[in-house]
Amino acid sequence: MTDQVNFGDELVSPEEKTRRVGAVFSSVARRYDMMNDLMSGGMHRLWKDRFVNRVKPRPGEQILDMAGGTGDVAFRMARRGAQVTVSDINADMLEVGQERARTRGLTGLTWKVQNAEALNFDDATFDGYTIVFGIRNVTDIPAALREAHRVLKRGGRFFCMEFSSSDWPGFARIYESYASRVIPRIGKVVAHDEESYRYLVESIRRFPRPEAFKRMVAEAGFVRAAAEPMLGGLVTIHSGWKI
Ligand code: SAM
Numbered sequence: 416m417t418d419q420v421n422f423g424d425e426l427v428s429p430e431e432k433t434r435r436v437g438a439v440f441s442s443v444a445r446r447y448d449m450m451n452d453l454m455s456g457g458m459h460r461l462w463k464d465r466f467v468n469r470v471k472p473r474p475g476e477q478i479l480d481m482a483g484g485t486g487d488v489a490f491r492m493a494r495r496g497a498q499v500t501v502s503d504i505n506a507d508m509l510e511v512g513q514e515r516a517r518t519r520g521l522t523g524l525t526w527k528v529q530n531a532e533a534l535n536f537d538d539a540t541f542d543g544y545t546i547v548f549g550i551r552n553v554t555d556i557p558a559a560l561r562e563a564h565r566v567l568k569r570g571g572r573f574f575c576m577e578f579s580s581s582d583w584p585g586f587a588r589i590y591e592s593y594a595s596r597v598i599p600r601i602g603k604v605v606a607h608d609e610e611s612y613r614y615l616v617e618s619i620r621r622f623p624r625p626e627a628f629k630r631m632v633a634e635a636g637f638v639r640a641a642a643e644p645m646l647g648g649l650v651t652i653h654s655g656w657k658i
Contacts, residue, residue: 423617432554439611444507446606466576472497476542481531482549486512502529531559539568547576551622560635567657575653578619583647625651
């Protein structure tokens with residue numbers, strides 16, 4: 416069948432993928448932040464800091480943080496004075512995010528359940544669109560990129576950070592063995608959910624390499640599409656402009 420898509424290494428219908436991704440994030444929501452620290456040895460914090468340094472949010476700018484989950488990236492941008500809308504398809508992730516925002520005394524963020532493939536925002540609403548470790552989970556990625564382009568104002572910036580496989584041979588081998596053996600085990604012991612973490616590892620392996628994703632960003636209408644790979648492409652910051 417041609418309309419099947421990958422859920423990790425399995426082929427499923429698009430509806431089934433969206434449903435299962437929802438189940439993964441509902442299952443991990445409460446332990447998501449602790450697991451990120453454990454799995455990356457705290458590195459995700461540095462990657463997110465670097466990402467926000469690239470975005471350079473300015474006071475008063477309207478930024479949509481798509482697939483914003485528990486708010487890590489949104490909080491960093493809000494602290495710089497941007498007006499951030501955090502959107503995610505999963506209400507459980509957003510609920511954890513709202514609790515974290517309250518604990519941190521961060522007010523002024525807007526939270527909205529939205530599917531990145533079909534946004535409920537008017538054309539030309541935002542100055543910036545960010546999506547961090549989110550787009551590989553989206554069923555129809557080209558549709559999400561087109562929506563990102565639509566909701567940005569002219570001159571608006573698109574920024575995405577995502578995992579892929581690394582092309583540094585030695586590092587790729589070490590990472591591959593860590594990811595396929597250790598991460599699902601941490602998931603099993605700490606989050607009592609081996610399957611969700613196996614999906615996360617498989618989805619990283621399947622995400623396009625930086626040059627291929629850069630072409631997808633350009634095909635959605637963005638100009639000056641650029642990719643800044645780190646760790647041989649294991650993590651890449653992508654960007655593009657709407658003119
Ligand atoms: N951006 C956050 C971060 O970096 O900590 C969360 C990333 S988390 C790995 C991926 C998020 O993508 C989840 O919260 C999930 O619900 C969300 N997601 C998956 N498919 C989506 C879709 N179609 N539209 C919006 N969000 C989606």
